[in-house]
Amino acid sequence: MTPDVTDSLRPLRINAVELLRQPGAVRDVDAAVDPEALDAGHERVDGDIRVDLHLTAMNDGIEVTGTVSAPWATVCRRCLVDLAGVAVGQVDELYQIEPLDPDAYLIEDGQLDLAPLVRETALLELDLERQCRDDCAGLCPVCGIDRNAGSCDCDTTVVDDRWAALEDFVPDDQT
Ligand SMILES: [Zn+2]
Numbered sequence: 001m002t003p004d005v006t007d008s009l010r011p012l013r014i015n016a017v018e019l020l021r022q023p024g025a026v027r028d029v030d031a032a033v034d035p036e037a038l039d040a041g042h043e044r045v046d047g048d049i050r051v052d053l054h055l056t057a058m059n060d061g062i063e064v065t066g067t068v069s070a071p072w073a074t075v076c077r078r079c080l081v082d083l084a085g086v087a088v089g090q091v092d093e094l095y096q097i098e099p100l101d102p103d104a105y106l107i108e109d110g111q112l113d114l115a116p117l118v119r120e121t122a123l124l125e126l127d128l129e130r131q132c133r134d135d136c137a138g139l140c141p142v143c144g145i146d147r148n149a150g151s152c153d154c155d156t157t158v159v160d161d162r163w164a165a166l167e168d169f170v171p172d173d174q175t
């Protein structure tokens with residue numbers, strides 16, 4: 001890791017001890033993170049991952065809410081046209097020093113590290129396959145025409161030539 005990479009994750013590391021001393025205190029985390037630094041180098045990621053989170057100190061932990069946005073670029077899974085956009089994942093998690101809630105993340109060594117949460121949220125969004133529209137007609141498997149833009153007369157009934165040959169085959173010993 002280069003020093004730059006470590007720096008880019010620094011805004012995601014919060015001093016939890018300090019925050020927990022003041023229940024009700026709020027802290028905003030607003031950062032743009034290099035996906036490589038986050039270890040979220042997904043094939044569809046197309047730019048920095050935007051972190052917009054709000055931390056609220058509670059009596060039993062720190063509540064984290066907000067969004068993680070990942071810009072993406074890919075092709076429609078049906079017609080292969082280029083697509084791009086920004087996926088926004090909603091975050092609502094609890095971090096605790098003593099894991100009283102089974103769903104809570106753990107605060108280790110007094111430090112709340114948001115990086116794993118940001119990585120998971122971004123990857124979940126990036127893993128989604130995209131379509132240009134819900135009713136995309138896709139490509140003709142025979143001639144490759146974009147069926148959204150035109151039509152063709154291809155016979156797309158699946159025919160396997162090996163079976164067609166067997167139908168004409170008459171064994172010698174039956175004649
Ligand atoms: Zn499409």
Ligand SMILES: [Zn+2]
Nearest residue numbers: 140143152154
């Ligand atoms: Zn066709």
